[in-house]
Amino acid sequence: MAELGREVARRRTFAIISHPDAGKTTLTEKLLLYGGAIEMAGAVRARKGQRHATSDWMAMEQTRGISITSTALQFEYEGCCLNLLDTPGHEDFSEDTYRTLAATDSAVMVLDSAKGIEPQTRKLFEVCRMRQIPIICFINKLDHPGRDPFELLSEIEKELHVGAVPMNWPIGSGPNFQGVFDLRKQQVLRFARAAHGASVAAVTVSGLDDPMLEDEIGPTAWQELREAAELLSGAGVSFTSDEFNHGRVIPVYFGSAINNFGVQPFLDALLEFAPPPAPRLAHVGGEETIVEATSDTFTGFVFKIQANMDKRHRDRLAFMRVCSGVFEKDMLVHHSRLNREVRMTRPHRLFARERETIDSAYPGDVIGFVNPGLFHIGDAVSSGAPVEFAPIPRFAPEHFATLRAKQVTRQKQFQKGLAQLEEEGVMQVLSPHEGLRSEPILAVVGELQFDVMQSRLESEYNVETTVTTLPYKLARWIDRDVHEVATKLNLPSRSKICIDSAGRAVVLFSSQWELDYAEKENPLVHFLLAA
Numbered sequence: 001m002a003e004l005g006r007e008v009a010r011r012r013t014f015a016i017i018s019h020p021d022a023g024k025t026t027l028t029e030k031l032l033l034y035g036g037a038i039e040m041a042g043a044v045r046a047r048k049g050q051r052h053a054t055s056d057w058m059a060m061e062q063t064r065g066i067s068i069t070s071t072a073l074q075f076e077y078e079g080c081c082l083n084l085l086d087t088p089g090h091e092d093f094s095e096d097t098y099r100t101l102a103a104t105d106s107a108v109m110v111l112d113s114a115k116g117i118e119p120q121t122r123k124l125f126e127v128c129r130m131r132q133i134p135i136i137c138f139i140n141k142l143d144h145p146g147r148d149p150f151e152l153l154s155e156i157e158k159e160l161h162v163g164a165v166p167m168n169w170p171i172g173s174g175p176n177f178q179g180v181f182d183l184r185k186q187q188v189l190r191f192a193r194a195a196h197g198a199s200v201a202a203v204t205v206s207g208l209d210d211p212m213l214e215d216e217i218g219p220t221a222w223q224e225l226r227e228a229a230e231l232l233s234g235a236g237v238s239f240t241s242d243e244f245n246h247g248r249v250i251p252v253y254f255g256s257a258i259n260n261f262g263v264q265p266f267l268d269a270l271l272e273f274a275p276p277p278a279p280r281l282a283h284v285g286g287e288e289t290i291v292e293a294t295s296d297t298f299t300g301f302v303f304k305i306q307a308n309m310d311k312r313h314r315d316r317l318a319f320m321r322v323c324s325g326v327f328e329k330d331m332l333v334h335h336s337r338l339n340r341e342v343r344m345t346r347p348h349r350l351f352a353r354e355r356e357t358i359d360s361a362y363p364g365d366v367i368g369f370v371n372p373g374l375f376h377i378g379d380a381v382s383s384g385a386p387v388e389f390a391p392i393p394r395f396a397p398e399h400f401a402t403l404r405a406k407q408v409t410r411q412k413q414f415q416k417g418l419a420q421l422e423e424e425g426v427m428q429v430l431s432p433h434e435g436l437r438s439e440p441i442l443a444v445v446g447e448l449q450f451d452v453m454q455s456r457l458e459s460e461y462n463v464e465t466t467v468t469t470l471p472y473k474l475a476r477w478i479d480r481d482v483h484e485v486a487t488k489l490n491l492p493s494r495s496k497i498c499i500d501s502a503g504r505a506v507v508l509f510s511s512q513w514e515l516d517y518a519e520k521e522n523p524l525v526h527f528l529l530a531a
């Protein structure tokens, strides 16, 4: 098992998180460029003829310039195997981001230097803290006029209640941003601009006492750098790995992802700081156990399902995080939810929408299985005793609508599309209890998901649809037979009783007041946030 130990030690699995638009996808693209995984970097908002960023592969991501779904990218760099997870920042897609955080060992928190800590960053940070996920910070967009670096560091400390330790320091800012000063090596790294930042930026390295430096970076940047270096030399850049691993201290890097400034030092930092796969808490054979990555038993869980990534195949891929042991192709494992043995055929290494078959995988790896309905989000498998990992978070839907296919002849495709998108967790499909053949009600966490659904039904299933939003605001599951709910419960007249796709009763309410009323009138009934 020495091989397993070696493979675990060289794995780095990290998710990139932040408020929308801080530059996660741009940084992802540049890490791929510097990691040698792509030859030319594409852009989030690509000009005509230019390539798009690798991780924003979905049509709607490319037209809108936002990430909608998280992406897994595996690549090798300097003897390490990196599993990078780019996540969407928009709140409406945060369920997907939270699922991805269940599969990661560390997180990269990207901040926009002009904006600092934004609301969604704060929320995601709290999730990382809860899960004890260590964080490395990249302060981005230094090429734009931004805030004072000292002010940004103290904002991180004050707002997030953690130590923020600068590992490098920006040289100049805005249009005059030229590079970073490595505070540990006391090295000045100056980068040259490359066209559209598509290729690696040339770098010059010198010391702070280089007599040419003042001329090269200009008197203002030089003066500021000298002052900052002096101030920071007192503060020191040391912290213990224990403080970092428990998320009490965040190492901070500065740069500009779009120009490739500071990307190389950041990639090197990931190799240094991002921890290899950690032990995971699980229930094995019903007992709470710590599963070590280097255990002899293979375990893993599915945290995401995505249909139609590959235009040629139009199939569904289940994303599995390997937690322990060695995975081997065609292995027979125990599937906990189904409580039976299943054969793990057709495993794939993932690189955004691209994939290639593999024979084996190790802890930390995110691998894809072509999933003919075998896996649901949250399913766990084991080559030994049945295993259950912590449940994947599920959010309560807050937006409801009916969706209709414009052409009656596309009904079959429409139904198939709905079923597959529901399996991905994009939305939940509810059928009203009353009225045979009534249209399904779609329930989503964020309103933008309706746009995603429509766009994907059109581009992936060739079905045009119309959406009619409904006035409901809350959904509550009731663990009773739906007929009983309809006949025995005293519910407000405007509420609607539905059945979810697993046949469970769920009631929709238009306001908190209605829900409070229902709870008061039916004191023995539990109104649950999720099934």
Ligand SMILES: Nc1nc2c(ncn2[C@@H]2O[C@H](COP(=O)(O)OP(=O)(O)OP(=O)(O)O)[C@@H](O)[C@H]2O)c(=O)[nH]1
Pocket (backbone or CB within 6 Å): 018, 019, 020, 021, 022, 023, 024, 025, 026, 027, 044, 045, 065, 066, 067, 068, 087, 088, 089, 090, 140, 141, 142, 143, 144, 255, 256, 257, 258, 259
């Ligand atoms: N000036 C400047 N713009 C940048 C930089 N990095 C990214 N951008 C721009 O910021 C915008 C958002 O970048 P993305 O990489 O899509 O941001 P994101 O965090 O992935 O956004 P979501 O995934 O939608 O949450 C794009 O227009 C980028 O070109 C940078 O270093 N400097």
Ligand SMILES: [Mg+2]
Pocket (backbone or CB within 6 Å): 024, 025, 026, 066, 067, 086, 087, 088, 089
């Ligand atoms: Mg993005």
